Amino acid sequence: MSIRVLLVDDQPLLRMGFRLVLQAQDDVVVVGEAGDGEEAIDLAVRTGPDVVLMDIRMPGIDGIEATRRIVSSRPASRVLILTTFDLDEYTYAALRAGASGFLLKDVPPADLLSAIRAVATGDAVVAPSVTRRLLDAFAHRLPGPEDHSGSGDGARAAGGGRQADERLGRLTERERDVLAQVASGRSNSEIAARLVLAEATVKTHVGRILSKLELRDRVQAVVFAYETGIVQPASAPPRQLPTV
Structure with a gap:
């Protein structure tokens, strides 16, 4: 077709x-x-x-x-x-x-x-790295986790502060690891190498992450990660994800 x-x-x-x-x-x-x-x-x-x-x-x-x-x-x-x-x-x-x-x-x-x-x-x-460079360029406009009120475009993308945290709680420990790697701008093959997983397994995890977080695609996952503070702009290290 x-x-x-x-x-x-x-x-x-x-x-x-x-x-x-x-x-x-x-x-x-x-x-x-x-x-x-x-x-x-x-x-x-x-x-x-x-x-x-x-x-x-x-x-x-x-x-x-x-x-x-x-x-x-x-x-x-x-x-x-x-x-x-x-x-x-x-x-x-x-x-x-x-x-x-x-x-x-x-x-x-x-x-x-x-x-x-x-x-x-x-x-x-x-490429995820290109997406990250885009978000880094506009990171000064992103609300911090404490600024989410559950309304407006940012809330729709990331789900609002408390709602976003609840959605993160749906993920398994391994899925949280994969999400952090995706948000850091790494491809599936790079994630597989870092986490010692098969690339097909990483792809499966990404699919489950998108489903559980109610996101359309990988790009929205990166937006979600930035808006909830999972990763910080530029070279700052990712924020520690909450445990289940």
Whole structure:
């Protein structure tokens, strides 16, 4: 089955470039193009894309609000944020709104296709280390564990202070170990080496972690870890996870 992709960007030339790359693939089909958030929301409902390539800064409804509405109305649709090389200041907000990751606007065609195929299957969108660098760039905006009140975007992403702690309590000791490694920006193979596990076992643990914490994907797990203080910005060591 083909991966259904919706292109959203206010620059027609950029959309055309992405379309040319995608149309050359046997397993990808472009189901529509939108130049603003309102059109993107409408097309997402009508076309049912598997993946939405979403620009952030657009006239009218921006990419953040469009992402929030699409993810809310169509949980099966995954959103990849299109951002600039210097990490758009709104990218982190888009991840909190439910996006599954981000791509640079000058992404090489091979990386674009790889990311689309990965997110369509529910896998990681970008290397965890890249995701961590993104979150580090916006870590000064993250609330500390004592600031969670159980409301707003941060609460929705991380679940609020007490609720987040309760969700962490659902994890086994080994799952907590794996979550800390994921939050530290390590790939499955790196986690397997550090914890002396088979890579397939690590993948199973990650799947269970996402299920127990009620998260969409690995990127949200990293957001959850940052917002609950499991890891600290930059080089600070991870916070000790609570024991069961």
